[in-house]
Amino acid sequence: MAIADVPTSLGSSFFIKTFLPGFVASILGSYAVMPIIASSFWASLTVASKLILWTISAMVIGMVITSLDLYIYQFFEGIRFRRGKIYWWKYERILRYFEKIDNDLKNIEARIGEINNKKEQTEENEKELLELNYKASKLWTEVRVFPYDPNEKFFSKRHPEEPTRLGNVIAEYETYSEKQYGMHMMVFWQHLWFILPKELKKDLDLQGAKVDFLVYLSFIFLIYIFIGGFGFFVQQKPLIAITSILVSLFLCFFFYRISIQAHKSYGRYIKAIFDIYRVDLAKKLKAGIVITNLIPNDAERKSWRKYRKYLLDYKKT
Numbered sequence: 335m336a337i338a339d340v341p342t343s344l345g346s347s348f349f350i351k352t353f354l355p356g357f358v359a360s361i362l363g364s365y366a367v368m369p370i371i372a373s374s375f376w377a378s379l380t381v382a383s384k385l386i387l388w389t390i391s392a393m394v395i396g397m398v399i400t401s402l403d404l405y406i407y408q409f410f411e412g413i414r415f416r417r418g419k420i421y422w423w424k425y426e427r428i429l430r431y432f433e434k435i436d437n438d439l440k441n442i443e444a445r446i447g448e449i450n451n452k453k454e455q456t457e458e459n460e461k462e463l464l465e466l467n468y469k470a471s472k473l474w475t476e477v478r479v480f481p482y483d484p485n486e487k488f489f490s491k492r493h494p495e496e497p498t499r500l501g502n503v504i505a506e507y508e509t510y511s512e513k514q515y516g517m518h519m520m521v522f523w524q525h526l527w528f529i530l531p532k533e534l535k536k537d538l539d540l541q542g543a544k545v546d547f548l549v550y551l552s553f554i555f556l557i558y559i560f561i562g563g564f565g566f567f568v569q570q571k572p573l574i575a576i577t578s579i580l581v582s583l584f585l586c587f588f589f590y591r592i593s594i595q596a597h598k599s600y601g602r603y604i605k606a607i608f609d610i611y612r613v614d615l616a617k618k619l620k621a622g623i624v625i626t627n628l629i630p631n632d633a634e635r636k637s638w639r640k641y642r643k644y645l646l647d648y649k650k651t
Contacts, residue, residue: 356396507601
C-alpha cells in the first residue's frame with residue numbers, strides 16, 4: 335500500500351483512490367449482475383437514474399475497496415501466499431529472473447573493466463565500451479528495484495525479498511531508511527509526517543492516491559474476470575462472457591504493470607523525504623543526533639536504532 339494510505343480530506347486523493355475505483359466497479363458490476371437479480375427494474379432505468387445509482391454505489395464500493403487496502407496489497411505483493419506452494423513457485427521464478435540479470439551485469443561490468451585497463455584504446459574498443467555501458471545501465475535499472483543488502487552474495491548486492499515484482503519494488507523503498515540510516519520505516523514515518531510542510535503532505539497524499547488507484551483497478555478487473563464471466567454466461571451471452579474474461583484479464587495485467595512503474599517513482603519520493611527531513615526530525619525529537627553529512631556515520635545509525643527500541647518497545651537503553 336502507499337505509505338500515505340488514508341486520504342486526509344474529501345479532495346483529489348479521495349476522488350482518485352476511493353470514488354473512481356468504486357465508480358468503475360459499480361458500472362462493471364451493474365451490467366453483469368443487475369440484469370440477473372432485477373432485470374425489469376434495471377431495464378426501466380434511464381441513463382440519469384443509472385448515473386445516480388452508480389454514484390451512490392461508487393461511494394460504498396470505493397470505501398470497501400479502500401478498507402481492504404492492506405489485503406489487496408498483500409495479495410499483489412505475494413505476502414498472502416507466504417510459506418505456501420504458490421509462494422515458493424513464484425519466488426523461485428523471480429529468483430531465477432534476478433540471478434540471470436545479476437549474472438549478466440557481472441559479466442558486462444567485468445568486460446568493461448578489461449577494456450578500461452587496456453593501455454591503448456582502439457575505435458572498436460570505444461564502440462564496444464559504449465554498447466556495454468548502455469547495457470549495464472539498463473541492467474542496473476532492473477536490479478535496483480530489488481531490496482539492497484550489503485551482505486548479499488549477488489554481484490549487485492541486492493536480492494528478491496518477495497515473490498512478485500510489485501512486492502520487491504515496495505520492499506526496496508520501505509527498507510531504504512533502515513538500511514541507509516537505521517531508521518525503521520514503520521516506526522519513524524508517522525513522526526516524519528507531523529513535521530512535513532502542509533503542501534508536501536498534500537502532494538504526497540496525491541501521489542499515494544495515484545499508485546493505489548492503479549493497484550485497485552488491477553484488483554477490480556481481476557475480480558471481474560469471475561463476476562463478468564459468470565454474469566454474462568447466466569444471461570446467456572457466451573460471446574460477451576468470453577470477451578469480458580479476456581479483456582478483464584488483459585486490463586488486470588496492464589494496470590498491474592503500470593502500478594509497478596508508478597511505485598518506482600513513488601518510492602523515490604519517499605526515500606527523498608528521509609534523505610532531507612531526517613535532520614529536522616532529529617532536532618524535533620531532541621534526539622541529540624548530530625548530522626553533518628548526507629552519508630550517515632555509524633553513530634547516527636546506532637542512535638536511530640536506539641530510539642526505535644524506545645518508541646517501539648519502551649526500551650530506554
